Amino acid sequence: xxxxxxxxxxEGIVLSNQVLKVDSFLNHQMDPVLMKEVGKEFxxxxxxxEVTRVLTIESSGIAPGIMxxxxxxxxxxxxxxxxSLTLKQDIYVEKVFSFTKQESxxxxxxxxxxxxxxxxxIIDDFLANGEAAFGLARIxxxxxxxxxxxxxxxxxxxxxxxxxxxEAGYRVESLVRIAALDNGTVNFVEx
Amino acid sequence: xxxxxxxxxxEGIVLSNQVLKVDSFLNHQMDPVLMKEVGKEFxxxxxxxEVTRVLTIESSGIAPGIMxxxxxxxxxxxxxxxxSLTLKQDIYVEKVFSFTKQESxxxxxxxxxxxxxxxxxIIDDFLANGEAAFGLARIxxxxxxxxxxxxxxxxxxxxxxxxxxxEAGYRVESLVRIAALDNGTVNFVEx
Numbered sequence: 462x463x464x465x466x467x468x469x470x471x472e473g474i475v476l477s478n479q480v481l482k483v484d485s486f487l488n489h490q491m492d493p494v495l496m497k498e499v500g501k502e503f504x505x506x507x508x509x510x511e512v513t514r515v516l517t518i519e520s521s522g523i524a525p526g527i528m529x530x531x532x533x534x535x536x537x538x539x540x541x542x543x544x545s546l547t548l549k550q551d552i553y554v555e556k557v558f559s560f561t562k563q564e565s566x567x568x569x570x571x572x573x574x575x576x577x578x579x580x581x582x583i584i585d586d587f588l589a590n591g592e593a594a595f596g597l598a599r600i601x602x603x604x605x606x607x608x609x610x611x612x613x614x615x616x617x618x619x620x621x622x623x624x625x626x627x628e629a630g631y632r633v634e635s636l637v638r639i640a641a642l643d644n645g646t647v648n649f650v651e652x
Numbered sequence: 653x654x655x656x657x658x659x660x661x662x663e664g665i666v667l668s669n670q671v672l673k674v675d676s677f678l679n680h681q682m683d684p685v686l687m688k689e690v691g692k693e694f695x696x697x698x699x700x701x702e703v704t705r706v707l708t709i710e711s712s713g714i715a716p717g718i719m720x721x722x723x724x725x726x727x728x729x730x731x732x733x734x735x736s737l738t739l740k741q742d743i744y745v746e747k748v749f750s751f752t753k754q755e756s757x758x759x760x761x762x763x764x765x766x767x768x769x770x771x772x773x774i775i776d777d778f779l780a781n782g783e784a785a786f787g788l789a790r791i792x793x794x795x796x797x798x799x800x801x802x803x804x805x806x807x808x809x810x811x812x813x814x815x816x817x818x819e820a821g822y823r824v825e826s827l828v829r830i831a832a833l834d835n836g837t838v839n840f841v842e843x
Contacts, residue, residue, distance in 0.1 A: 484762065485764075485765070486727075489729065489730065489732070489761075489762055489765070490727050490728065490729045490762075490765045491714075491718060491721070491727065491728045491729075491730070492727060493718050493719075493721040493722035493725075493726075493727070493728055494722065494725070496718055496722070497722060519710060519711035520710035520711045520714060520730065520732075523682075523711060523714040523715055523718075524714055524715075524718045524728070527682060527684050527687055527714075527715045527718060527719070528684075528718070530682070530684040531684035531685065531687070531688060534684075534685070535684075536677075536681050536682065536683060536684070537681070537682045537684055537715070538680065538681045538682075539680065539682070539711065541680070541711070570680075571675065571680055571681075573676075574676070574680065574681045
């Protein structure tokens, strides 16, 4: 996606060979026109999938998620993150480990918002190790629903998430793919 | 706002005389078409204010915030909530107490995204005691910028937030105003 790629080049800050900071348009300050285009692009890529719900995770997934849900004309659900939880009957819970923060969170979705007939598109801002995407996918599967695909705004292709998701049988569509962060420069996967 | 009022009547669940659950369209599952209309309505109400930035707080403020920012064609910033924080030079920090959760959080905004020339519209999903709105307003004022108004999706008018914000000199625009939650019924403020 050219517009997004340009944003990453113009505004992304390479903090290390692992970390790209994009807080001027995606993670803290958000560019709503870009988010709208992201929603359109995910919709184009998953147009044949008869999506009934978009699922994301708070907080940075919500803006691309709601724009995708708007284009697809289906509801968005955002999973909540919690440190720990007294187990409840009416929610799906999965544990997700964050390598960035070196901590585990429980992510939760109310059972009433996901049915076995649902065809769910998972959206997230970043893909690195795939922990969040796998956690969301496990929640969909707990509900007996179908994961039709995983849409990622920025994929760090040098980390194992994409490969692990593909091996598990998921379709992954990433709007930009980053091959490496070297010497302060973003190198994209050429497709 | 009639569409929103209808949603509250049809899908809101009165849990007590203090708590209205709207997790089917605003707080967990989100209705993107409704969020788009919310964004249009805030834009209509603040059209004369030359807004340069929309400010909200994670997580439930992000969807109405991004739709408002899209209509106004300005960036959205979402303040992050954190339990505690090692103080940093490059962020504005304010303490916000949540009566619902009975806990304090620190909310933060990067200094680089707010300038003294900014005219900031604050958006949030709920207004009860006004703690979050005041915290966001204090951040804008730390930056030397101007709060042009506060846009609220659902106001619990029987709690003191609105009155306190008006007394402090802020303009408050709430899309629905709830007078009372009695015997499982939502009573609206008639305007």
